[in-house]
Amino acid sequence: MNKILIKYRGQLTSLTGMQEESLEADNVKSVLKSIRQRHGREAEKTARAMLIALNGESILLLKHYKTVLKDGDIISFFPLCAGG
DSSP states (O other): OEEEEEEOOTHHHHHHSSSEEEEEESBHHHHHHHHHHHHOHHHHHHHHTSEEEETTEEGGGTTGGGOBOOTTOEEEEEOOOOOO
16 A cells, blocks of 8 residues: 545544544545544545545546555645635
8 A cells, every 4th residue: 555645624624633644545535435434424425525636636637536546645635615
């Protein structure tokens, strides 16, 4: 497994009690599983509803939850914002 840095924003900082943490994961799906195991279902549900970025690039432009991770990668969770 690869050691990565997770950065939380918005409501995830309250649900996890932290702004960032390190963990080991092979892909984005395993990151979400780790969030559920460490911080509960509500944190995982919130994380899935956010914009997820790998090293600043949306995973929607990559392979979504199957996006493969490598040592030193940074996964960031951003709240979705809308305006009008």
